[in-house]
Structures are given as structure tokens and as C-alpha cells.
Amino acid sequence: MTYQGVLTKMETEFSHPIQYYLVFENDFINMNQLLDKTITIQFIGYQCLNCSLNKPIYRQGFCKSCFFDIPQAADWIMKPELSTAHLDIEDRDLDYEKKVQLKPHIVYLANSSNVKVGVTRKSQVPTRWIDQGAHEAIEIVEVPNRYLAGITEVALKDYVADKTNWRTMLKNEIVDEDLVEWRDRLKQYIPAEVLEYYIANNKETNIEFPVLQYPEKPKSLNLDKTPNYQGVLKGIKGQYLIFEDQTVFNIRGSEGYVIALSIA
Structure with missing residues (x-):
């Protein structure tokens, strides 16, 4: 199954453990249900959270011109x-x-x-x-x-x-x-x-987080440098996805990126 959309920070529900939801325009995923599953993340493009244009994200999900103009930044x-x-x-x-x-x-x-x-x-x-x-x-x-x-x-x-x-x-x-x-x-x-x-x-x-395995030497996934990634999801903490191979992906730090997410 494949989902596609622009990344925004995961929605959360306070429970034991915390429930995480990745929300796209027409879909949402309960990320807790993906623990121990193989996930593929493919970078498609950008979508500024303010102007919606396909322009490189500067900070906080906004393109450079919006970042220096809008009150949200x-x-x-x-x-x-x-x-x-x-x-x-x-x-x-x-x-x-x-x-x-x-x-x-x-x-x-x-x-x-x-x-x-x-x-x-x-x-x-x-x-x-x-x-x-x-x-x-x-x-x-x-x-x-x-x-x-x-x-x-x-x-x-x-x-x-x-x-x-x-x-x-x-x-x-x-x-x-x-x-x-x-x-x-x-x-x-x-x-x-x-x-x-x-x-x-x-x-x-x-607060209790849904983590099966913590990384010993976390390495951050950067979609600009690695536009295609596949790994087994082992946990979620903060706004990070934690994978079996020590890779961690900061969802909030990647706001405004358009991705396809596939579940094996």
C-alpha cells in the first residue's frame, strides 16, 4: 500500500504509549501499526506550507520568501x-x-x-x-x-x-x-x-513512547541527499521515526517535503 502527500508534523494522542498519526490531505496513517514493518520513503518534491509552491524548503516547512514574510515564522x-x-x-x-x-x-x-x-x-x-x-x-x-x-x-x-x-x-x-x-x-x-x-x-x-528498539548510533535521514530509503520501523519518539539500521527520520524537520510512503 502506498500513500502520498506533503509532510507535516505527526499528530499525537496521549495514551500509553503515545499514538502517532501521519496526516496527508486525503489520508492518515496510524504509525504505531507500522512497527516491525518495512517502510519505503520516496522523495517527490516540495510544497511550501504557506504558498504551496514546489520551491525548496528553507525552514519550518516554508520556502525562503515565505519564511521571511509570514507571521508564522x-x-x-x-x-x-x-x-x-x-x-x-x-x-x-x-x-x-x-x-x-x-x-x-x-x-x-x-x-x-x-x-x-x-x-x-x-x-x-x-x-x-x-x-x-x-x-x-x-x-x-x-x-x-x-x-x-x-x-x-x-x-x-x-x-x-x-x-x-x-x-x-x-x-x-x-x-x-x-x-x-x-x-x-x-x-x-x-x-x-x-x-x-x-x-x-x-x-x-x-510519557511512554512506542519504541521496540533504540538506536545506539542514530544517523539522520536527509531526503535531499537520500531521496529513496527503505527500512524496518522500530519506534517513534518525539517527531522521529526510528529504523532497525539505526537510521532516524525527523518528520517535523522535513515539513513541506512531498513523499510517497509504501508499506511492504
Whole structure:
């Protein structure tokens, strides 16, 4: 059976283990059902997630011209402390920025390769943690806008990591941490204007991923360099497919690529 479409990040369902769905325009696949099956991935072309043109993807699923123009790829996406909608100041599109920035946001701790701090909209919990491959996570503060979340993350970066080591995450070389203890330890570094939003009485969330075999030396599949690949699917973690031959494929990192996916 063969499916064809443009890649976007896998949809997830919080269960034990996490259920993953690859969604195309006219089809969707429950990827958990493909574990231990042989899958062929064939690169066909590009489709920018904004303009839909067959132009090389630059970043985040967008072609270069769209990336530097549309609000979905503005700097405040990756650096929430740059948000200005709460001041009624436009970056690229104030209406869009208000819709996203002026929503409840969470600052959290997640343990994927190590304990890290991050920011997400409240509506994206626990999806954000799943996408990062975190096996445990906890909320620290819940604030009314993205800016407050951003300045909190910046303040905490001096005391805890803000990046995930994808290789360590995929190899499952992780140590369980007491995230409640981490949360309480970091409280003293939260900016004064955010302290009222501190969450004092919550528990960490534990996440189980559908993985039969972790790679010892993960090697990343790049469709531009390897347009045809075949392998036995052994697991899914974060937004990565893990194959028996140690190959890993980052679905989210390949958004905007058009592929044919065949199942033996």
C-alpha cells in the first residue's frame, strides 16, 4: 500500500504509549501499526506550507520568501521574549500575533536528553512535550501572554538547559529526575512580575513512547541527499521515526517535503 502527500508534523494522542498519526490531505496513517514493518520513503518534491509552491524548503516547512514574510515564522516564534502584541505593537501581522501571543502560555521543565526549560501555549500541553521526546515534564508557571513566558524562560536559562540533544534523546540515555524538586529550586529565579503565576502544587506528567528498539548510533535521514530509503520501523519518539539500521527520520524537520510512503 502506498500513500502520498506533503509532510507535516505527526499528530499525537496521549495514551500509553503515545499514538502517532501521519496526516496527508486525503489520508492518515496510524504509525504505531507500522512497527516491525518495512517502510519505503520516496522523495517527490516540495510544497511550501504557506504558498504551496514546489520551491525548496528553507525552514519550518516554508520556502525562503515565505519564511521571511509570514507571521508564522517571525522571530518571536523561537524567541517568545520578543513578543510585542501585549503592547499593541505589530511585528508582521498584529491580528495574527494577538491571536497567538495573547493566549495563556506555560513555562515548563521537560526531561528528554536532560532537564530543559521551554515555553508553549497552554493548548499545546502535553503535545509540545511529546514532540520533544520528553519522558517526563511539569509546568512551572501559567501566564496570560507569550511575552511573560518568554522573559521567564530567559531568566531560567542561566540555571537550566534550553535545548534538547536529539541523539541522546533517541538513544534513550536519560536519567529520571525529580521535576517537582527542580521546579521548587528554580522558583527563586522567576522574574518578579511573573511570580504570582507560579504553580506550586502540581505533579509531573510521564510519557511512554512506542519504541521496540533504540538506536545506539542514530544517523539522520536527509531526503535531499537520500531521496529513496527503505527500512524496518522500530519506534517513534518525539517527531522521529526510528529504523532497525539505526537510521532516524525527523518528520517535523522535513515539513513541506512531498513523499510517497509504501508499506511492504
